[in-house]
Amino acid sequence: MTSVERMSATDETRRKGTELLRLHEADELLSVVNVWDAVSARTVAAVEGTRALATASHSIAASFGYEDGENIPVALMLEQVGRIVAATDLPVSADLEGGYGDAAETVRRAIGVGVVGANIEDQMKPLDEAVRQVEAIMRVASEEGVDFVLNARTDAFVLNREGDPDENLATALERGRAFLDAGAPVVFVPGKLTEAQIETLVEAFGPRRLTTIGIPGTPSSAWQQEHGVARISYGPLSQNVALTALQQLAEDVEQRGGGIPEGTRILN
Known part of the structure; x- marks a missing residue:
């Protein structure tokens, strides 16, 4: 049996699961810069103050030439996640999209490679179906004896970007509360949220129960910590930052005859 197939x-x-849960419940905001391979994991983990890592499914898929949206084979995704876990001593949460057809079984396999938390999208399935999925995942975590930090994601905003913001917020509130009642310790509401929306979500969910995404234009991390947010993630944006630097180097070399920028660090 391979390491990816191991399920204990x-x-x-x-x-690590107990530690990751503690980090979400602590008064200090947990910030995680998402990674996509072993070298990005080691690079981020080496930064002083980094307490946990999270993978970005979009970034992992892109690194293998796949489009986002569960197009990468689940075995390949889990193999890469396992390499990330092995590259660091820190707790790792994995972005597992919608669960690849069987979210609970995918989480069991992820625990088998050392993952102790996961983003699972609701993909705006009927609410009762999405709740059963949360319950099944938390049941697997209990069977494995892990304090698994399910970051139960609702796509209320990201799948209805042109919709009415108040209606999106009401949907996120309903679904988030249901996921918490089903056992999820944290709810992830990605989107460009305002201060007022975040305050409403924290009031409904309770302090340290909400995860946001750090996209440009959202409230500062200091503000979010003060107002009870548990965690900020950065999704595929961190890979975009790295690729922007790479493309800028190529532009400088090809168009201006430049070279490696001063101050470049030897990190691997």
């Missing part, structure tokens, strides 16, 4: 949590995995 180790003591080390259980320890």
Whole structure:
């Protein structure tokens, strides 16, 4: 049986799960810069103050030439996630999209490679179906004996970008509360949220139960910490930052005869 197929949590995995849950419940905001391979994981983990890592499914898929949206084979996704886990001693949460057809089983396999948290999209499925999915995932975590940090994601904003913001917020509130009642410790509401929307979500969910995404134009991390947000993630934006720097180097070399920028660090 390969490491990806192994389905039993180790003591080390259980320890990391408890630590990741503690980091979400602590008063200090948890910021995670998302990674997509072993070298990006080691690079981010080496930064002082980094306490946990999260993968970005979009970034992993792109690095293998796949479009986002569960087009990458789940075995390949989990293999890459396992490499990231092995590259660091920090707790790792994995972005597992909508669960690749069987979210609970995918989470069980992810726990088998040392993952202790996951984003799982609701993809705006009927609410009762989405709630059953949360319940099934948390049941698997209990069976494995892991304090698994399910970052239960609702796509209320991202799948209805042109919709009425008040209606999107009401939908996120309804679905988020239902996911918390089903056992999820945290709810992820990606989108360009305003201060007022974040305050409403935190009031409804309780302090340290909301994850946001750090896209340009959202409230500062200091403000979000002060107002009870548990975690900020950066999704595929971190890979975009890295690729922008790479493309700018290529432009400088090809168009201006430049070279490696001063101050470049040798990181691998």
